[in-house]
Amino acid sequence: MAEFLQHLVNALVLGGTYALLGIGLTLIFGIMRIVNFTHGELFAFGAYFVYLFAMLLGFNFFIAFAIAVVGGCLLGAAIEFILLRPLRGADIETTMLVTIGAWIIMQNTELLVWGGVAKAITTPFPETPLVIGAISVSPLRVFVLVIALVLIGGTYALIHRTKLGMGMRATFQDSETAELMGLNIRGIYTATFSIGSGLAAAAGALLGPVFLAAPTMGDLASLKAFAIVILGGLGNITGATIGGFLLAIIEELGAGYISSGYRDAMGFLIIIAVLLVKPTGLFARAERIG
Amino acid sequence: MNRFHSMIGQTAAAAVVAFGLVGGAAAQSTIKIGMVQPLTGAFAAAGTDVVNGAKIAVDEINAKGGVIGEKLELVIEDTKSNPTEAASVTEKLVVRDKVTVLMGASSSTATLAVMPKLMEYKVPMLVETSSSSKITTAGNPYIFRIAPPSEVEAAVFAKIVNKIGIKKADFLVVNNDWGRGTADEFTKVLKEKGISVGLVERMDQGAQDMNAQLTKLKGSGADTLFVTTAVEQLSLVLKQAAALGFNVRIITTGGSQNPDQLITNVGKAADGSWHLAFFAPWAPDATPSPAATKAFVAEWNKRGLPYGSLTSSFRGYDGIRAIAEAIKIAGKAEPEAIREAFWKVNILGLNGPIKFEKDGPKGQESGQSMPNVYLVKIENGKVVVPKI
């Protein structure tokens, strides 16, 4: 029982960051209809930015984290502005190829700048774990979960409580009508891509110190984010949140009780199963945002 | 990501020459040594260290005028920690660069992948890191190994196992020839000593999250956990075990995992762990040739290379010295002559004498040199050589 609970706690921490990744991608995918392969690179970018500022430049860890998130937003906005804005209205394959090209460029830039050896990031949190009964969790992981939950909450508020969020929801429903109603669709697209990218960078900045920053860390992150989006339904933030936690739990229990080798296969099997049984996602009443 | 090169990209140099884009012959006055090493991917750290160690040896030898009147030149290719790529770059080194002797290929799996190419092109290779028993017993007469195989490591460990006091042991190993081979050989030794072996858990070489395996291992009730993998993953295991409050005696194997690097990476989480090492830069006087060790460490520090990498870089240094000696004995830089000459090499390396014994099926023997193995412990952030 203790072992099972420990697995659940492990999954919970991971699930928070998975949810961030998923929410970021589901916004981009849902609103802009872009199969975005740069998402995982933004995740890696977040981790490397924390490494750069906290480890190399000696900034406070928390400030480095904030810089990484803001940096992710700016980089996302730049990608949208330079590569995707000129292609508005192009079919889904075309924009996808451009994001694959951007992904190749970004990953190799990381490899060139940081080298192939993974980088460790230390944090101000004590190494001694918090122990509750038979369950242990490190303070860093508690921090990761709390920040992830705060960011998830913040994104909810943004979508439901702000004018920008309203514009995003309207664009999701029907972009042409929204444009006719006088909404600045181009601005909304840039904002969406920027927020989505920022969330991916935040997830990377949180997980970087827990694991290591490596140039290839983005590959699996992109694929997992796709799994979460499919699981939760296109453009569905609640779905992506639940999907993120669910994927983490399935992976962790699968690795613990079935075979750790198939840990990463779980997400893909879920994609295939969900798409074959219920292509709109498990939590979708209909396609919607919010 | 860079896999494209294995298929097409890495062939470029050849094609450049074929197209006549690059004119002129390469310098005739050097002897080329091919390095097949992982410079990116899961084993990047080990490969980079070995190359750095090899460079020191080459510079040292060249400063003294080289070998048989010619300078040594390293031709370095990246295996990207992938066996197919390792085989592919070996072909490139032999066919394109015309190297006469090779050193590689770090992971056992990659070395096993390279071995058929050695047979095909009849070029000898010095194996500096790989520890799988399969390598020298496969009947490949082009293999000369200076790294101890897993069973030698296990046999050395057998002598001291009773003094450590192990009742039940588990394994957490990287999922390849090296990890699996280590688990098999150590299990044999432990069972002979009447110690029970519980779980054998595996992790993919690129995996970062080992919490699921560690949580499972925590529940097994063993007092000792043997961990075999590269240093980055080892750091993660130590860190994640500490975060889970998993207080087990961890013993790492393989010899490339510098304890200093672990202390740097994970701090206090490394305390209390034991490590089987093949080189002891912390105690130069305990090494077979203290003067050489001090000189190597000094040169390493002078180049500003990380101290934590010494326990893997010495392999590159010793390897090049053995190769240079073989070329000297052969008197010419030809693969077959160098292969013959390897059998006559007898020098003192940083990790004991380098002298090849025959191993494997008769008539097809590979060479195996028997180096030293040390057991060290980390206490309060310091590496100590425990008295046992």
Added chain:
Amino acid sequence: MSRYAPIFWLVIFLTVPLWLKDQYFLHVLIITGIFIIAAMSLNLLLGFTGQLSLGHIAFFGIGAYASSLTSVGFDVELFGVVRVVHKPWPAVAGLIIGTALAGFCGFLIGKLSFKVRGAYFIIVTLSFAEVTRLVALNWVELTQGPMAINNVPPFTVGLPGLGYVALWNKAYYYYLVLFIAILAYILIARLVGSRIGRAMVALKENESLAVSIGIDVTRYLILGAVVSAALAGAAGSLYAHYVKIIDPDVFHFMYTVTMIIMVITGGKGTLAGPIVGGLIFGFLPVAVRSFASPEVQWMIYGVFMIIIVFVLPQGIVPAVTQWIESFRSRPPNDTGPALASLATSRKED
């Protein structure tokens, strides 16, 4: 003169080993040729039916593994009940079984994934490839997992008077690859030129219209998927017996990306496109290797890919064809005979 252009190219390709003495350059050509076969098979799906599969490497890998295992042999226990032992067969049997098994998987995956379209199809195919990679990695008893299958034997050919000869020689292997490539080209050309091909193009142009005039969409898509997967499997088998080692990284996503770049650059939906794109991306490294590190080379490919999408969305072959057409519409003395023959040779689409 112009009608002999294809023969001209054929003669060039056929005589390569005679005038090319550099073994390493021949090695580049062999690997490029294998990937051109794979790219042609991807083009059948992407270019002619309009379905972008991101899991195409799965069929290449399945072909490679099936072929290797057929010729190396295996001994596995299924579900702890049935023990299956297979003794090594000749490599040619591996090629046939690899091709057939990949085709069969293409049928299954086609059946399942053509239920969805667009982004969902892309993601489901991508997931399939990742699952096959993880199975190859973890089913160690069968595939050797990360230890890789070593010592995959080369192809053998029966020659009159000589008995069976192993294809260690690169020149022979080059001819084998060329032979399979020509077969694949003819197969695709005939398929696309037939009624089936027109039906495929019709549903690519307008699926609902194609349905309304009575085209059985799924049937044609699945037929396309089967042929495409089988050809990719054949390429995988050629690859395995050439490099003589196969590990789970053969399923790496970057190989699919490589094929897509080849097809898109050359021109999707044209017969010559994958060949032109394949040769470019086989030899682009030649031009950049001398001054660029591997990372920079990759970055150049990435930039290249984006530029192609922005500047030449149709690909090189259609662009060149159009350009030449515009010349041909001028008075005849403007066009030299050489150019005219080039025009015809490029007009295969």
